[in-house]
Amino acid sequence: MTKPKVLVSDKLSETAVNIFRDNGCDVDFQPDLGKDKDALLAVIDQYDGLAIRSATRVTEKIIDAATNLKVIGRAGIGVDNVDIKAASRRGIIVMNTPFGNSITTAEHAISMMMAVARQIPSADASTQAGKWEKSKFMGVELTGKTLGLIGAGNIGSIVADRAQGMKMRVVAFDPYLTDEKAERLGIEKVEMDELLARADFITLHTPLTDKTKNIIDAAAIAKMKDGVRIVNCARGGLIVEADLAEAIKSGKVAGAGIDVFEVEPATDSVLFGLPNVVCTPHLGAATTEAQENVAVQVAEQMAAYLTRGAVSNALNMPSITAEEAPRLTPFVKLAETLGSFVGQVTESAIKDVQILYDGHVSEMNTKALSSAVLAGLLRPQMADVNMVSAPVMASERGIRLMEINRAKSGVFDGYIRIDVTTATTTRSIAGTVFSDGKPRFIQIKGINMEAEAGPHMLYTTNGDTPGIIGKLGTMFGEAGINIANFYLGRNKPGGDAIALVELDAPVPDDFLEKLQGHPDITSAKPLEFTF
Known part of the structure; x- marks a missing residue:
């Protein structure tokens, strides 16, 4: 061989x-x-x-x-x-x-924070140049200061623990952080604007996604305290470097520790040479251990x-054995698609996830299926999550998982239903796999329907009143958007109605805004699925 x-x-x-x-x-x-x-x-x-x-x-x-x-x-x-x-x-x-490398990256963030607080690199260079400028390098203490964490996952939690050891107060913004997990970590969960207003130091610990790109820009900096210090050892692109440079020049930001850059290797940057800006060449994971x-x-x-x-x-395949792969793989994709649906329409912190495996699906490797649900659920906010890391990351965020297995109870030989509870609502979705191996949605918000999942979709909710379907079709036509499939459902005549529209391309932003502002449409959410 x-x-x-x-x-x-x-x-x-x-x-x-x-x-x-x-x-x-x-x-x-x-x-x-x-x-x-x-x-x-x-x-x-x-x-x-x-x-x-x-x-x-x-x-x-x-x-x-x-x-x-x-x-x-x-x-x-x-x-x-x-x-x-x-x-x-x-x-x-x-x-x-x-x-x-979680501990190593967290320790580097703490090191950068301390270096910025005491201007250590500049003081070192000055002293070794034969100068003795004690008054020039007046620093600030960390004790008693407020640290704002943007992202409180594995690395952010370690930073919080180390910061608390230095008697700092810690507040955190993380859409997936539950109140219970925040209490267990000893940190205060806040909204982004409150974090910006209260923090003396801000550290970033989030992946780079469409939602987090440029999360620190001129508008965000304007909401911060005068004299704030910012540390980024997570991903380049989270901070608009030109905006940060201007804030440092104006004195709004007192210092920054930057380990990651928009373009790497960073041989030139608007941040280079600015006072009290400590830059390192992506060293977050650079320890021997x-x-x-x-x-x-x-x-x-x-x-x-x-x-x-x-x-x-x-990142792109479930953890399953070779023997069970042929039978399990289509349901893994179904589980991930169901989770992704809820993850894309949910914006508040997730508290509980209940997964029902009905019929022959209950006899499968449901651990892999649950991991797929969690991976799909978390991926819209955490780009690097996979089926192995998803259960750990969910646990770190205090998300409780419950699995229920039961014998066949309906018209389908087997299906999966997930119920996701947040601080404000519960979302429910169910699906199955037909003989072609493709995921199908069979129930959303308790409303029965049959819809094949496609790469680009639009999910709308509205009251069940005459003319809505025609209005939607007209709006799509006027915008030059081609509809591949149109699926409908309602709970009762005159009650709540939903629509899933499969499109040939992603929903344009301007058209989405028009839909969301329409008086007859309760909500409109774009959905993207990978097959």
Whole structure:
């Protein structure tokens, strides 16, 4: 039997390389190859596995040339350098190591906060230049100050714990943080505007998504205290760097610690050279312990898949065995789609998730199915979540999960229903899989309907009054938007009605605003699904 061949194109430890060999893989260790995209492109078709860090960019062009590639393993959590959609289309599994560097990144954020508070880098440079400028480098204490966390997941929670050890007050904004989890962490859950107004220090611990991109801009900075200090060791793009630079020049912001940039490597930045701005070259995960942990973990995961078919920490495939895959996979996709539906229409903190497995679905690997539900539910806010990390992240946020298995109780041989409770409402959705293997919605908000899930959809609610369907159709037609499928349901004549509209392309923003402002439409939400 031919051994699977793995290319290591970034710097991984010798221990990780040996793990591949010890588990029956041939390893080609070329730690600088990933920096040369043309050289990588020329050889990538020779390999079954590709192990990387952040230097290698796995573009669609690379993936198209990787005719034998089965798995890409990223030693670390961020996969911004991998085209996951292109990999999925080619059937290539993308793995990461979501928890190997949490402590290291949290400690770096604390270090940056202390360096900014006491102007340590500037004071060091001045002293070593033979100056003695004690009065120039007057700092501030952390004790008694308010730290504002934007994101209170795994890393944010560790930062909160360390900050409390320094007697700081901690407030946090995180849509997925429940009151119970906040109380357990000893932090105060607040809305974004309140955090901006109260915090003396602000640290960011959120992935880069459409909702978090440019979350700190000129408008957000204007709401902050004068003299605030900001630290970002999470992702470049969370802060509008030009706006932060202007705020530092004006004195509105007293200092900043920046480890990640909009464009990396950051060889030039509007932040460079500004007073009390501490910049580091994406060192959040750069400790000996963290680098070893993630390298060993990714080697073990990739070797297990290539030699035994085991899948773990995959961003685009469920963790299931080879034996159960054919029967389970369509229902995993259904579970993820149901979760994604609720996740995309829910904006408040999730408290409880109840999942009902009815009929033959109750006899399947419901742990994998529940993980798929949670992954779909959390992904709209947390881009890096996968089926392995989703249950942990849900637990960290105090989300309670309940599973119910029961024998066949309706017209369908098997189906899944999820009920998600937030602080303000409960959302319910059910679905099944027909013989074609495609996910179907069969009930939304307790209203029966049958709708096939599509990549681009629009979900609307309204009162059941005459003429609504015609008005919707006219509005779509006038906007030049083609309808692929139109699904309807209502709970009773004259009661509540819903519509699911499948479109050929995403809903334009201006058209969505028009729908949301229409007097006859209660709500309109765009939905995007990946198949």
